[in-house]
Amino acid sequence: MALSFLFSLILLSQTVPLISSSSPPSLLKPGSSLSVENKHDLLISPNGLFTAGFYSVGENAYCFSVWYTKLLSDGSHTIVWMANRDVPVNGKRSKLSLLKTGNLVLRDADQPLPIWTTTVRDSTESAQLKMNNSGNLYLQSQLDGQIIWQSFASPTNTLLPYQLLTKDTLLVSSRSSTNHSSGFYKLFFDNDNVIRLVYDGPQVTGVYWPSPELRAWESGRSTYGHRRIASMDFSGHFISSDGLFFNTSDVGDQPVRRLTVDTDGNFRAYSLDELRGVWRVTWQAISETCRLHGSCGENATCLYDPGIGRRCSCLPNYKMINHTDWSYGCEPEFKPTLCGNGEDNFLQLPHFDFYGYDAKYLPNTTLNACKQECANICNCKGFQFKYDRTQGFFLCYPKFKLLNGIISVNINGSMYLKLPKSISISSKNNKVVEGFSLTCSGKPTIQLDRAYDKNPKEESLKYLMLFTYVFGAFEIICIIYFFYRTRNPSMTTHGYLQAATGFKRFSYAELKKASNNFSNEIGRGGGGIVYKGALSDNRVAAIKHLKEFSNNEGAELLAEISTLGRLNHMNLIEMWGYCAERKHSLLVYEYMENGSLAQNLHSKKLDWGKRFDIAVGTAKGLSYLHEECLEWVLHCDVKPHNILLDSNYKPKVADFGLSKLLDRDGIRNSQFTRARGTRGYMAPEWLFVNLPITSKVDVFSYGVVMLEMITGRSPTDNANQSGGSVRRLDSWVTAVMAAADGKNDWIEEIIDSTIDGKYDKNRMEILVTVALLCCNEDKDARPTMSQVVDMLLHVEEDNSE
Numbered sequence: 001m002a003l004s005f006l007f008s009l010i011l012l013s014q015t016v017p018l019i020s021s022s023s024p025p026s027l028l029k030p031g032s033s034l035s036v037e038n039k040h041d042l043l044i045s046p047n048g049l050f051t052a053g054f055y056s057v058g059e060n061a062y063c064f065s066v067w068y069t070k071l072l073s074d075g076s077h078t079i080v081w082m083a084n085r086d087v088p089v090n091g092k093r094s095k096l097s098l099l100k101t102g103n104l105v106l107r108d109a110d111q112p113l114p115i116w117t118t119t120v121r122d123s124t125e126s127a128q129l130k131m132n133n134s135g136n137l138y139l140q141s142q143l144d145g146q147i148i149w150q151s152f153a154s155p156t157n158t159l160l161p162y163q164l165l166t167k168d169t170l171l172v173s174s175r176s177s178t179n180h181s182s183g184f185y186k187l188f189f190d191n192d193n194v195i196r197l198v199y200d201g202p203q204v205t206g207v208y209w210p211s212p213e214l215r216a217w218e219s220g221r222s223t224y225g226h227r228r229i230a231s232m233d234f235s236g237h238f239i240s241s242d243g244l245f246f247n248t249s250d251v252g253d254q255p256v257r258r259l260t261v262d263t264d265g266n267f268r269a270y271s272l273d274e275l276r277g278v279w280r281v282t283w284q285a286i287s288e289t290c291r292l293h294g295s296c297g298e299n300a301t302c303l304y305d306p307g308i309g310r311r312c313s314c315l316p317n318y319k320m321i322n323h324t325d326w327s328y329g330c331e332p333e334f335k336p337t338l339c340g341n342g343e344d345n346f347l348q349l350p351h352f353d354f355y356g357y358d359a360k361y362l363p364n365t366t367l368n369a370c371k372q373e374c375a376n377i378c379n380c381k382g383f384q385f386k387y388d389r390t391q392g393f394f395l396c397y398p399k400f401k402l403l404n405g406i407i408s409v410n411i412n413g414s415m416y417l418k419l420p421k422s423i424s425i426s427s428k429n430n431k432v433v434e435g436f437s438l439t440c441s442g443k444p445t446i447q448l449d450r451a452y453d454k455n456p457k458e459e460s461l462k463y464l465m466l467f468t469y470v471f472g473a474f475e476i477i478c479i480i481y482f483f484y485r486t487r488n489p490s491m492t493t494h495g496y497l498q499a500a501t502g503f504k505r506f507s508y509a510e511l512k513k514a515s516n517n518f519s520n521e522i523g524r525g526g527g528g529i530v531y532k533g534a535l536s537d538n539r540v541a542a543i544k545h546l547k548e549f550s551n552n553e554g555a556e557l558l559a560e561i562s563t564l565g566r567l568n569h570m571n572l573i574e575m576w577g578y579c580a581e582r583k584h585s586l587l588v589y590e591y592m593e594n595g596s597l598a599q600n601l602h603s604k605k606l607d608w609g610k611r612f613d614i615a616v617g618t619a620k621g622l623s624y625l626h627e628e629c630l631e632w633v634l635h636c637d638v639k640p641h642n643i644l645l646d647s648n649y650k651p652k653v654a655d656f657g658l659s660k661l662l663d664r665d666g667i668r669n670s671q672f673t674r675a676r677g678t679r680g681y682m683a684p685e686w687l688f689v690n691l692p693i694t695s696k697v698d699v700f701s702y703g704v705v706m707l708e709m710i711t712g713r714s715p716t717d718n719a720n721q722s723g724g725s726v727r728r729l730d731s732w733v734t735a736v737m738a739a740a741d742g743k744n745d746w747i748e749e750i751i752d753s754t755i756d757g758k759y760d761k762n763r764m765e766i767l768v769t770v771a772l773l774c775c776n777e778d779k780d781a782r783p784t785m786s787q788v789v790d791m792l793l794h795v796e797e798d799n800s801e
Ligand SMILES: *[C@@H]1O[C@H](CO)[C@@H](O)[C@H](O)[C@H]1NC(C)=O
Pocket: 132, 133, 134, 135, 136, 147, 150, 152, 162
């Protein structure tokens, strides 16, 4: 009985290829066409990776496109090519036809003229349209095998492996993540044979990569590559005739890759993470995304905010011109002054910079001289003023246009904005107007809409198809299962991880030996127990034995590990490897000599100078965690136990066990279902279901940790606190400050009296102030981690100078 059932199963599954192959055609013959209304009118590559057909780009708007067949985890498809991106056709009676003459014609029923054609002729009249395994859609003559047209020769915004960028082709970004029509960013071989990124917007145009400040050879390019040809192979090596070579971060055979000019103007290499159904960035042309030109338009600046990504803002006293589109920029709300009447004020904007459009360059000058210079130049809109450390003097750049604005902690100088005297330069009404955010990458967000009129005959076919697909899938699962069973069970995931992260994979036996049979326990936490061990190469390591995982959690762990592997910062704990064998999951980290901040809170070895350095280092580590553009990580459990100290008491943030990768959408409609973190350090928004969880939860915890480090009082131990009532640490500090009433001795009162030694009053006051800001109930009132770094570093500078 069971046997015959199995037999019929096998029989049925054998018929699957017959039925399914007859349905979506794999090629288009001369004289036939693909219709927008028939959802089976698709061309699929033999390996199934790519699909060509009509793709819905809006309500009743379709483009003939090539996309990856596989759905991403967010339910979207990634488009790699479009025939008619700027003129979508309508959803009824539009057709792509292959004429007998070999011409491919896209017609919209409402339009007399074709929307798009290949304008080629095939004298043999035998050409067929096919899609190959690389994603190339091509017309090939059946008589002489000649390829008479191919989509690879006219890319849109994406270059696939082995697709050539030549002197005749260019990549043009999409307008936005939801609008696939041609945008403003272009990648092409310039007249001097160098590949460049150019912003070609409605008002201005300019090269922004390679850096226009450098000459071609200074950025490693050669102008002598007359062939003008570039491409990437399946392993992730990119080679160009202008000397641009790069390897993606996951070099190796991983066939699903692409290179795309994203909607934000960056040129990125992606690899598909099949496990998670997301694209991973494996290389990008410009790492500081606010440096991308044109994103915010004229009279506006770009700020990278970890909570929302890149954000545009108008300059003070300017307003946005088009509220839906930042590329139009901002216009002044005031009347510009008459020329050279000396009736100008200058508003200082620290850490602002505007690239290009200098009216002059004045080295070795003073602020007053620079102000005078700008006041005298009629069209001077302001000037950049900065100190040049190497030459030992100030530089002045009066500007006649304010474009490519950026705000960043890394910019030491200031921008001085020219304003008429009638506007007072008090800081209050000169707040930078908050702007809209820009999304990070060009991830398509439209879902494929295949609505079509139902037809009873097709309905029954549909059920048969569904039936056969289910058995087909069942069979594939069985094959994969047996395949994995019969192979070394860990081989494949091993290879995958190695490529993705580059760590070492340890065997359980190896780690057992290294840790002397898990004998030297050094810590214990929610995620598992940590042991000290010595690896075979004599490195001392911390080995974390995680609690047992179910299979599902194991996958999560792998994802977690590959996230960790890509993070690399001096204030984050470094991970050396992992072990995943059946029930055992272990992580191997660098060993930190001085244990955690929790163990050292009351240690006299930790003087005030070291404590301040810990505050800065921890903030830098967290700020890095928050600010990587496409890999957005929250820690969610910042506490003294997770801040480890090396032999010099330099801090490293550890334990991302609770952190969760969130993409930008995930932040907005947060998917956290239960509170994470540790009592006492948890931000109030964890308790409210309807409040979104953002990086500001880490900022809150950081604030609490800083107060604990300064006062020596535990936020969880209420008995310690005045009055014995349940009071938050920050309320207590605020109360002490208020009682001191502006007098300077409050700092005496709050600092941990068991730690003796000198402290810098300025620094300590700033640290307390910043910590209190971080503890604000209102998450929007808390600074970002990078602002914290900025504020703490600023006092450092003030002191040393
Ligand atoms: C697909 O077509 C391109 C361009 O003709 C070619 O380079 C590539 O080798 C083809 N790929 C396959 C798998 O046939």
